[in-house]
Amino acid sequence: MSDGPLAAVVDYGAGNLVSIDQALATAGAQVRCVTRGADIDGADLLVVPGVGAAAPAMDRLGAAGFIEPILGWIAADRPFLGICLGLQLLFEGSDEDGAGTLGVLPGRTERLADAPTLPHIGWNQVSRTRPHPAFDGIDEGADFYFVHSYVGVLPDQDDEAILARTTHGSSFVSAVARGRLLGVQFHPERSGVDGLRLVANVVRLAAGERSPATPSSSAA
Numbered sequence: 001m002s003d004g005p006l007a008a009v010v011d012y013g014a015g016n017l018v019s020i021d022q023a024l025a026t027a028g029a030q031v032r033c034v035t036r037g038a039d040i041d042g043a044d045l046l047v048v049p050g051v052g053a054a055a056p057a058m059d060r061l062g063a064a065g066f067i068e069p070i071l072g073w074i075a076a077d078r079p080f081l082g083i084c085l086g087l088q089l090l091f092e093g094s095d096e097d098g099a100g101t102l103g104v105l106p107g108r109t110e111r112l113a114d115a116p117t118l119p120h121i122g123w124n125q126v127s128r129t130r131p132h133p134a135f136d137g138i139d140e141g142a143d144f145y146f147v148h149s150y151v152g153v154l155p156d157q158d159d160e161a162i163l164a165r166t167t168h169g170s171s172f173v174s175a176v177a178r179g180r181l182l183g184v185q186f187h188p189e190r191s192g193v194d195g196l197r198l199v200a201n202v203v204r205l206a207a208g209e210r211s212p213a214t215p216s217s218s219a220a
Helices: 018-026 054-063 067-075 156-161 192-206
Strands: 006-010 030-034 045-048 080-083 108-111 120-125 143-148 150-153 162-168 170-178 181-184
Touching: 006 018, 018 030, 018 192, 045 067, 045 192, 054 067, 120 162, 143 192, 150 170, 156 162, 156 170
Parallel strands: 006 030, 006 045, 045 080, 080 181
Antiparallel strands: 108 150, 120 143, 162 170, 170 181
């Protein structure tokens, strides 16, 4: 059995967890799929994956007692990875179905503007706006795999949380980071060597080998 950090992967019925579990295990993490909020106790890394719409996802998170533990985890600045819908749920609400979401980040999830095709499916470049150890060893502009129609939109005054952008019609936020919180719109577990490297970097950070850069004191 791995002696790596324990990654709790939130299972709330919003997607197939096999790929992310395998990626985390390959990166050296111990993996625990959790179906109740109380089950995240003792973990070193919290992972919220997901595909689908915000309203049913929030309903399922609430029914399983996840919302307060997730908010407490993030407020304590503990290692967190949100993937696809798991990133979108960090915002205040979703225009897809009018759902109120976790409100960790300001702004809303909106339909991707000027997109030549929707859903946005396939490989696309992820261009970083600043360095972050989650992307160590990954070339600037590397391709990652996307499946989505909606994106999180931050107010201009809060753009320090933006870590990377991608263009599909218009430019959109494809990664955010604040303290030990990381959210990505793409699917690292389906993104080949670079995706596995990102997961391995996140696992290493959770193990305490390095810490993400601390945001400036002027960050909202």
